[in-house]
Amino acid sequence: MVGAVKLTVLGSNGASPAPGNPASGYLVEALGATLWMDAGPGTFMELAKVVEPSQLDAVVLSHTHVDHCADLLGLFAYLAYAGVTADAIPVFAPVGTKDHFAAFARADEGHVFHDVLAFTEVGPGDEVSVGGFEMVFGQAIHPVPALVTRIEADGAVLAYSGDTGPGGDLITLATGASLLLCEASMLGLRDERTYGHHLTAQEAGEIAAIAGVFELVITHMRANWDVARSLDEASAAFAGPVGYAEPGSVWNLQPSERA
Numbered sequence: 001m002v003g004a005v006k007l008t009v010l011g012s013n014g015a016s017p018a019p020g021n022p023a024s025g026y027l028v029e030a031l032g033a034t035l036w037m038d039a040g041p042g043t044f045m046e047l048a049k050v051v052e053p054s055q056l057d058a059v060v061l062s063h064t065h066v067d068h069c070a071d072l073l074g075l076f077a078y079l080a081y082a083g084v085t086a087d088a089i090p091v092f093a094p095v096g097t098k099d100h101f102a103a104f105a106r107a108d109e110g111h112v113f114h115d116v117l118a119f120t121e122v123g124p125g126d127e128v129s130v131g132g133f134e135m136v137f138g139q140a141i142h143p144v145p146a147l148v149t150r151i152e153a154d155g156a157v158l159a160y161s162g163d164t165g166p167g168g169d170l171i172t173l174a175t176g177a178s179l180l181l182c183e184a185s186m187l188g189l190r191d192e193r194t195y196g197h198h199l200t201a202q203e204a205g206e207i208a209a210i211a212g213v214f215e216l217v218i219t220h221m222r223a224n225w226d227v228a229r230s231l232d233e234a235s236a237a238f239a240g241p242v243g244y245a246e247p248g249s250v251w252n253l254q255p256s257e258r259a
């Protein structure tokens with residue numbers, strides 16, 4: 001059965017790209033529109049295999065850690081120098097992102113960088129409509145400005161944690177979602193030594209249960225990770241379907257009853 005929203009995993013490796021698995025990046029499609037959600041290293045080429053990059057409706061970045069955004073430079077160079085003709089592509093990202101990338105591209109005023117990417121810096125509570133997608137952004141718990149994202153289209157709801165520790169707006173934005181794509185960077189039970197800016201697999205499951213999502217997909221594990229153990233720990237806390245964001249996998253979201 002074809003879902004209302006199609007999520008394709010371009011890459012899901014945590015913290016860095018790895019052979020066979022780029023870092024975090026996802027293609028979200030609905031109603032003929034396309035979003036590139038996070039642009040981790042390696043994901044631009046995976047994206048370009050399935051959609052024409054110049055036809056993207058928007059790019060959405062959760063934060064500016066390298067593993068979630070570096071390939072935006074690939075899109076910039078493609079749009080600027082590969083001979084394609086397109087309108088500027090909207091980029092929705094946390095505060096500071098435009099200056100960050102403009103500096104890397106050495107893009108002074110009047111540089112082509114500003115003609116091909118149209119930045120809108122967003123923060124918690126902001127709402128955006130683009131290409132049939134309704135997006136709401138919330139606070140992530142992370143060392144740099146970082147967002148959790150709720151994307152609704154055609155009655156289906158995708159919630160994405162980006163990188164976050166416990167707290168923030170993830171549960172609120174994930175409430176009733178068709179699918180929660182949630183980082184599960186760590187294993188085991190949290191104690192006082194556990195890093196506060198990422199989630200354990202068990203916490204991903206707990207968040208899915210509290211938010212009442214239909215389906216949980218865990219992501220952002222490192223190469224050679226014990227994925228089966230992560231799935232077990234998440235499943236112990238969440239009774240619904242739990243999957244792993246394997247690179248290349250596709251998830252069809254059904255309409256949410258509480259969209």
Ligand SMILES: [Zn+2]
Nearest residue numbers: 015065067163
């Ligand atoms: Zn990350």
Ligand SMILES: [Zn+2]
Nearest residue numbers: 063065142163
């Ligand atoms: Zn991060």
